[in-house]
Amino acid sequence: MTKMAAWNASFTSYSLSFNKILSPRNPMEALGFLPRIHPLSSAFPSLSIKPKLSCNSFQVRSVAAPAEDVAGFDEMVSGTQRKYYMLGGKGGVGKTSCAASLAVKFANNGHPTLVVSTDPAHSLSDSFAQDLTGGMLVPVEGPDFPLFALEINPEKTKEEFRDAAKHNGGTGVKDFMDGMGLGMLAEQVGELKLGELLDTPPPGLDEAIAISKVMQFLESPQYSMFTRIVFDTAPTGHTLRLLSLPDFLDASIGKILKLRQKIASATSAIKSAFGQAETPQNAADKLERLRERMVKVRDLFRDTDSTEFVIVAIPTVMAISESSRLRASLKKENVPVRRLIVNQILPPSASDCKFCAVKRKDQMRALDMIQNDPELSSLKLIQSPLVDMEIRGVPALKFMGDIIWK
Ligand SMILES: Nc1ncnc2c1ncn2[C@@H]1O[C@H](COP(=O)(O)OP(=O)(O)OP(=O)(O)O)[C@@H](O)[C@H]1O
Structure with missing residues (x-):
């Protein structure tokens, strides 16, 4: 038996609940043939209906994944200690939709939940069809228990970091110390090239700082209620670089902190004459706190008990290859990964058009690669079907969540 045939054999077709729930009266629909106007349009009038394919059957195949025994949603939802879920993968595969659907599911199962976007190109607001912008906690309307969203503004957090660094190790301090005849110390500060780093930040720095900002939030009592935190992270490349950044920044900030005493004592005698608003001590304290948060971020990513990184992909050779590289890098960094979501799988149909038949074969090839x-x-392996509507708003996210998170 070919691998493809083996996959096919292990697939069990079953009708997706779309048909049963939404169109019980039409026998054609019960067979998987939906009317041209999708019944979801009346169930969720606020949703935009966007047909993606000419075939309009709603069935999905379940795959007996050759995976180790990983528990399902029951395990994810059990316990009241705080847990973190980070969803990441290639751009556009459905990370935000999967993260938002998980957050809705947690909230509907009794967990006060926070969903955070650290992707510089936020799409949480679009996904929930609610305005969640502003960089602050915003309640999401719809779920049974509290669900809040937070879109971190990387630019703003980077500015704060830049300010703190500038007072300790940026060119301003260097010039100042040069002028005061503290050339040697200035050289050491210059070596760190922190100013340069912040002027042309490497990809991923935004996100590292955004996550560290989230850690800062989570330390405050206002956030203590949340028992599930779901991160919608930036696309793969950023995430990979992000993983090595906390260590890198930790080392850089560590060096700066070593200079703290020297800078403080060198400037304390003269600071009153210059009337600086921000004393080196204050700036150093800020850096110290940032460094501590960076260490926490790094530890959090690696904490098997409380954290899980879920990879999201689509059934294409490129996305699966990228997911494989992502998994390898996460493994190297000791980041726990247990689940792979393959999203947007073409539902089987009794009346495949030529395009769909070719597309399905192509997807099967990609799925075969996973095995x-x-x-x-x-x-x-978690499979999520391509549906013929855009996943927007809490009802649609709930629907998607009930398919994915079982
Ligand atoms: N299973 C699905 N069926 C149909 N449409 C889907 C599905 N999953 C996601 N989409 C749609 O695909 C688009 C991209 O989804 P989403 O924003 O979740 O991806 P993303 O990976 O977060 O993207 P980005 O990397 O740009 O942030 C959205 O319009 C979403 O509604």
């Missing part, structure tokens, strides 16, 4: 991939084959 043979050393990085991905051990993960619990």
Whole structure:
């Protein structure tokens, strides 16, 4: 039996609840043929209906994944200690939709939940069809228990970091110390190139700082109620670089802190004459706090008990290859990964058009890759169908969540 045939054999077709729930009266629909106007339009009048395919059957195949025994949503939802879920993958595969659907599901299962976007190109507001912008906690309307969203503004947080660094190690301090005849110390500060780093930040720095900002929030009593935190992270490349950044920044900030005493004592004698608003001590304290948060971020990413990174992909060779590399890098960084969501799988149909038949074959090839991939084959495979509507708003996210998170 070919691998493709083996996959096919392990697939069990079953009608997606779309049909049963939304169109019980039409026998054609019960067979998987939906009317041209999708019944969801009347169930969720606020949703935009966006047909993606000419075939309009709603069935999905379940795959017996060759994975180690990973528990399902029951385990994810159990316990009241705080847990973090980070969803990441290639751009546009459905990270935000999956993260938002998980957040809705947690909230509907009794967990006060926070969903955070650290992707510089936020789409949480679009996904929930509610305005969640502003960089502050915003309540999401719809779920049974409290669900809040937070879109971190990376530019703003970067400015704060830049300010703190500038007072300790930026060119301003260097010039100042040069002028005071503290050349040697200035050289050491210059070596750190922190000013340069912040002027042309490497990709991922925004997100590292955004996550550290979230850590700062989470330390405050206002946030203590949340028992589930879901992160919608930036696309893969950023995430990979982000993982090594906390260590890098930790080392850089550590160096600055070593200079703290020297800078403080060198400037304390003269600071009153210059009337600086921000004393080096204050700036150093800010850096110290940032450094501590960076260490917490790094530890959080690696904490198997409280954290899980969920990879999201689509059934294309490119997305699966990228997911494999992501998993390998996460493994190297000791970040726990147990699940792989393959989103936007073409539902089977009794009346495939030529395009759909070719597309389906192509997707099967990509799915087949997972089974043979050393990085991905051990993960619990979760399949999510391509639906013929845009996933927007809490009812649609609830629907998607009930398919994915079981
Ligand atoms: N299973 C699905 N069926 C149909 N449409 C989907 C599905 N999953 C996601 N979408 C749609 O695909 C688009 C991209 O989804 P989403 O914003 O969740 O992706 P993303 O990976 O977060 O993107 P980005 O990397 O740009 O942030 C959205 O319009 C969303 O509604």
